[in-house]
Amino acid sequence: MQKNTSKSSVANVFSGIFRNQLFIPIAALLLLALFNFIMDPSFFAISFGHNNAGNPVLSGRLITILDNGSELAILAIGMTLVTAASGGQDISVGAAIAIAGSVILRVLCGGQVSPEHLQAPIIVGFLAACIVAMLFGAFNGVLVAYFKIQPMVATLILYTAGRSIASWINNSQLPIVNEPKFGYFGGLIPGIPIPTPFLIAVLCMIVIALVLKFTNLGLYTQAVGINESSSKLNGLNPKFIKLLSFIILGLCVAVAALIKVSRVSTINYSVVAKDIEMDAILAVALGGNALSGGKFSMPASIIGAYVIQFLTTTLYKFNVRADALPAYKAAVIILLVVLSAPVVRDKLSSLGKKLKSGTRVKEVG
DSSP states (O other): OHHHHHHHHHHHHHHHHHHSTTHHHHHHHHHHHHHHHHHOGGGGOOEEEEOTTSOEEEESHHHHHHHHTHHHHHHHHHHHHHHHHHSSOOTTHHHHHHHHHHHHHHHHHTTOSSOSSOSSOHHHHHHHHHHHHHHHHHHHHHHHHTSOOOHHHHTHHHHHHHHHHHHHHTTTOOOOOOOGGGGGGGSOOTTOOSOHHHHHHHHHHHHHHHHHHHSSHHHHHHHHHHOHHHHHHTTOOHHHHHHHHHHHHHHHHHHHHHHHHHHHTSOOTTTTTTTHHHHHHHHHHHTTOOTTSSOOOHHHHHHHHHHHHHHHHHHHHTTOOTTTHHHHHHHHHHHHHHHHSHHHHHHHHHHHHHHHHHHHHHHHO
């Protein structure tokens, strides 16, 4: 009897694990970590040193993952809300980052190519980018919520025209910011060895966690995504919730744009944040969130973002050619996304239930 009870408890544990939405992204992270540990344990080496300016700095591939994955993690926050509320995805975030980044440089450089001094405080440039990015987010949201256009089609407009708009803002010039403090946002703050982008990402995570905890945003977003008609009958405004999700994504875009342009103190309109929208969507899918809308897990999406960056860094580590990188990446991501699909998760959960019920039958016997 005790042996059967033990088997039943094991079955319960496995059933619970498979049902947990964090299972797939964490499992993927552990598999990548195990693969790298077997192939090259030095992958996890972290060293402490000083840069050319004499400031302390941590270096290593894990630090690179946390650093380079930060913009994607920030975008995953907004993309998760958009997906949950609208049942679709915004494919224009890369182009929107180019626009927001161009606005920052326009404000800071004042229309000059390489001014010796900032023409406006950095906070003013960032706030201008927030306003512009949120306006473009609202534009996408209006098309989706009020004109009932499918999200991917609605955002295709900005995806197509966004980088041209970004170039037009600065008259096709490539402004350069010469103020060292501007580089702090995409690099390191003197005296702090942890990359600033990661600190910014953590701050964004804390903010969204507090918002979801102390407001009904998460509940309302899920309600609209699960059944728009039912949520309307319960007193919610589905159109406003969808619009709000796109505006929040716009704010995330502005933060990511600040980091992107700060890394190099300039911008390349055709290259900046190229294909990042696909990675943001994959992060949401890898987090086990239904791409058709409804229930979501913000932590799972954020972990998914860092898993994708982990995969990218791993492929670079093993000298995968840059032009072949998307193919390798797509193959692994397809496998991970399939495993995280609700249908597969339900199958795994039902398998756990069968094991559990089989154990109970033996106990009765």
